[in-house]
Amino acid sequence: MRYDSDYVMCECPIESIKGFVEEIEKDYSIRVLKEPSVCLTMVRAEDSLEKQEFYLGEALTTECEVEVDGELGYGLCLGEEPVRGYCIAVLDAIIQSNIEDSRLSDFLDTQRSVVERREKEEYARTLKTRVDFKLMEED
Amino acid sequence: MGYVAIKGGEDAIENASRLTEYERVQSRSKVLEIEQIRTQLGALVDKIMGEGSLYAPEHAALALKQVQGCPLEGAFILRAYRATLNRSYYSQIVDTRNMRVTRRISSAFREMPGGQILGPTRDYSVRLLNTDLTTEDSEDIRSFLEEFDIPEDEFLEAQGSWSKVIDILIEQGMMQAVDDEEDQRVVDITREAIKFPAPRSAALQALARAETGGICSLAYSSMRGFGSAHPTIGELRVGYTRVTVKDRRGRMRCIGTIKVTEAEVISKVKQRKQDPVPYMTLGYGLCFGHNETKAICMGILDRSMRIDDEHPANSQEFVLYHTEGVESYGFTNHLKLPHYVTFQSGLDNLRKAMQRKEDKTQNGKEEKRKTYTVGTAEAEDVPELL
Numbered sequence: 001m002r003y004d005s006d007y008v009m010c011e012c013p014i015e016s017i018k019g020f021v022e023e024i025e026k027d028y029s030i031r032v033l034k035e036p037s038v039c040l041t042m043v044r045a046e047d048s049l050e051k052q053e054f055y056l057g058e059a060l061t062t063e064c065e066v067e068v069d070g071e072l073g074y075g076l077c078l079g080e081e082p083v084r085g086y087c088i089a090v091l092d093a094i095i096q097s098n099i100e101d102s103r104l105s106d107f108l109d110t111q112r113s114v115v116e117r118r119e120k121e122e123y124a125r126t127l128k129t130r131v132d133f134k135l136m137e138e139d
Numbered sequence: 140m141g142y143v144a145i146k147g148g149e150d151a152i153e154n155a156s157r158l159t160e161y162e163r164v165q166s167r168s169k170v171l172e173i174e175q176i177r178t179q180l181g182a183l184v185d186k187i188m189g190e191g192s193l194y195a196p197e198h199a200a201l202a203l204k205q206v207q208g209c210p211l212e213g214a215f216i217l218r219a220y221r222a223t224l225n226r227s228y229y230s231q232i233v234d235t236r237n238m239r240v241t242r243r244i245s246s247a248f249r250e251m252p253g254g255q256i257l258g259p260t261r262d263y264s265v266r267l268l269n270t271d272l273t274t275e276d277s278e279d280i281r282s283f284l285e286e287f288d289i290p291e292d293e294f295l296e297a298q299g300s301w302s303k304v305i306d307i308l309i310e311q312g313m314m315q316a317v318d319d320e321e322d323q324r325v326v327d328i329t330r331e332a333i334k335f336p337a338p339r340s341a342a343l344q345a346l347a348r349a350e351t352g353g354i355c356s357l358a359y360s361s362m363r364g365f366g367s368a369h370p371t372i373g374e375l376r377v378g379y380t381r382v383t384v385k386d387r388r389g390r391m392r393c394i395g396t397i398k399v400t401e402a403e404v405i406s407k408v409k410q411r412k413q414d415p416v417p418y419m420t421l422g423y424g425l426c427f428g429h430n431e432t433k434a435i436c437m438g439i440l441d442r443s444m445r446i447d448d449e450h451p452a453n454s455q456e457f458v459l460y461h462t463e464g465v466e467s468y469g470f471t472n473h474l475k476l477p478h479y480v481t482f483q484s485g486l487d488n489l490r491k492a493m494q495r496k497e498d499k500t501q502n503g504k505e506e507k508r509k510t511y512t513v514g515t516a517e518a519e520d521v522p523e524l525l
């Protein structure tokens with residue numbers, strides 16, 4: 001899915017996800033099992049013809065583990081982002097627990113629109129540079 | 140060569156370090172914020188992320204601030220920082236066909252599927268110093284952004300995937316693998332010392348973290364004639380690709396996007412006697428950030444190292460060892476550190492050799508003098524000897 005929950009939670013503004021988790025965390029019993037910390041993700045790639053796999057390099061990653069009302073949640077995102085890592089872990093646990101919380105689905109829908117809007121704007125700007133070169137002899 | 144450690148000088152070393160820091164701030168100019176470096180010096184940040192082999196834009200910007208903009212030192216610091224962290228995840232193979240493209244061009248096909256998109260580039264700009272920037276202020280920036288703004292009704296649904304130029308050539312059977320018998324193991328050169336001949340995976344990993352200037356220099360040597368790679372850029376694309384990992388539960392999770400540059404460099408396969416068709420093949424370049432020179436040169440060297448020829452760019456060992464920026468920078472700079480004992484020992488040897496030479500010369504003169512004296516003394520008696 002193009003704008004899946006993980007993608008939206010990683011790409012949405014930090015103030016939005018932080019504000020939302022602060023708003024809902026009082027309604028849940030949250031236990032932090034692993035404080036947000038940085039680690040590395042080795043990025044795998046492959047060439048386009050022979051599909052030769054290789055290691056491109058590592059990406060700084062934040063990971064966090066929580067328990068929300070007995071359900072485990074894992075927060076993972078690129079960069080050193082302890083707040084986002086924690087928020088993703090909390091929201092992941094709620095998503096996994098299948099608890100009906102309309103506030104969460106509303107939040108994700110709103111942020112999905114924010115991310116989508118930003119990318120549509122970026123794409124419109126990018127497409128203004130589309131070019132159709134003419135060969136001199138065509139003139 | 141033997142090394143002897145030194146001791147002492149702590150105060151001078153500490154003061155030298157503080158003096159370096161003083162040089163950075165002595166002008167009392169505005170404090171350079173990490174965000175400013177990350178965004179306004181993006182090309183430099185991207186370069187050292189690639190060479191530091193760590194995708195971490197904020198940390199790369201911080202490293203650049205710390206080292207006053209020296210890219211080699213910045214990459215060194217990023218590598219050192221990387222060495223302090225655990226590697227907890229391996230991503231799925233990044234899917235560059237589905238990247239969020241901000242630029243894609245081909246010098247092989249004028250009409251490529253989806254069109255040529257110049258994106259942010261200086262390729263067609265005149266390289267003149269823009270003196271207007273000396274007086275640029277936040278009002279100038281605000282007004283530029285306002286003018287560049289796009290009304291919402293012109294926003295476009297982004298294209299999900301972009302088929303590649305080489306996909307067309309693959310479909311038509313025009314592309315061929317270079318060598319089916321090549322070592323196809325996936326090795327990690329950060330965990331396993333590189334041995335030659337190295338598997339292609341090791342070569343690609345080494346090139347992805349190589350120093351941009353180093354690989355540009357060797358790729359250029361190949362293009363100028365010290366090699367037989369005559370490349371055409373099938374496609375060059377820049378954009379954001381998703382990184383997906385398995386979490387501890389085994390679920391696939393997107394953890395964000397990284398900006399990458401990808402170059403697909405097309406050249407001919409060596410014609411075989413049993414099949415004389417001049418098929419095409421691919422040199423592949425992919426690196427962190429927006430660094431087109433690096434991706435293109437990586438593609439050229441990936442191809443040239445697989446050609447059996449005698450030029451520097453054809454030698455895996457020559458290319459991979461000499462384009463490793465942190466190693467070459469480190470070795471060059473170690474020359475500045477004290478080598479007193481080694482050098483003094485060299486001087487001792489030199490003095491002894493000079494003494495031996497002098498002694499020999501003296502002995503020779505003595506011998507000559509003796510001969511001459513003897514000769515003179517005997518000359519009258521034995522003139523027939525002359």
